[in-house]
Amino acid sequence: MSEETRLREDICRFGRSLFERGLTAGSSGNISVRLKDGGWLTTPTNASLGFLDPARLSRLDPDGNLLSGDAPTKELPLHTALYATRSDAGAIVHLHSTHSVAVSMLPDVDAANAIPPMTAYYVMRVGQTALVPYYRPGDPAVADAIRGLAGRYTSVLLANHGPVVAGKDLEAAVYATEELEETAKLRLLLHGLNPRLLTREQVRDLVTHFGLDSSIVPTQP
Numbered sequence: 001m002s003e004e005t006r007l008r009e010d011i012c013r014f015g016r017s018l019f020e021r022g023l024t025a026g027s028s029g030n031i032s033v034r035l036k037d038g039g040w041l042t043t044p045t046n047a048s049l050g051f052l053d054p055a056r057l058s059r060l061d062p063d064g065n066l067l068s069g070d071a072p073t074k075e076l077p078l079h080t081a082l083y084a085t086r087s088d089a090g091a092i093v094h095l096h097s098t099h100s101v102a103v104s105m106l107p108d109v110d111a112a113n114a115i116p117p118m119t120a121y122y123v124m125r126v127g128q129t130a131l132v133p134y135y136r137p138g139d140p141a142v143a144d145a146i147r148g149l150a151g152r153y154t155s156v157l158l159a160n161h162g163p164v165v166a167g168k169d170l171e172a173a174v175y176a177t178e179e180l181e182e183t184a185k186l187r188l189l190l191h192g193l194n195p196r197l198l199t200r201e202q203v204r205d206l207v208t209h210f211g212l213d214s215s216i217v218p219t220q221p
């Protein structure tokens with residue numbers, strides 16, 4: 001099996017898994033993977049992540065032109081903006097996952113550090129999450145806002161919309177998105193209850209022990 005064939009099947013398999021667990025509904029959400037030639041595989045426009053066909057995924061060249069498959073997701077600019085600033089990103093997942101969207105609407109969220117260090121796996125898999133303001137779907141300004149983060153984040157929460165998360169490969173991007181969603185759920189469950197967060201020392205210990213990028217770990221509010 002060629003690498004591209006395997007990636008096509010992986011996109012459909014992870015997409016179905018995310019959809020079936022209610023992590024994105026209807027035809028919302030999209031996935032992209034960077035290919036060795038600099039091009040991309042992405043999910044098509046108006047396609048449900050639950051019912052993807054490997055043969056109909058959008059195959060793009062390095063300039064974003066469609067080579068084969070259905071027309072790509074209209075949210076492609078979210079992906080290309082994050083890839084442009086994260087040369088280490090091999091895959092990106094964007095969902096309309098409920099708890100992450102809910103956190104994006106809270107009044108007391110720090111845009112530079114949207115979710116504090118609540119669990120070790122959030123620190124390890126996601127790092128730090130930026131919140132960007134609300135934009136009308138399709139507004140090119142949202143891609144500019146992601147580019148404006150200048151690669152300081154692999155995890156971006158679009159206000160009143162959903163997360164965009166990069167990983168070194170598809171599995172890492174999916175797992176980070178799931179971890180963000182679960183941590184957002186904890187954030188909501190504990191809202192107003194003054195939960196104990198990981199201390200600065202505990203976060204530093206994770207950075208040292210697991211060799212994390214210390215520039216993108218979440219900080220205490």
Ligand SMILES: [Zn+2]
Pocket residue numbers: 028029075094095096161162
């Ligand atoms: Zn969206």
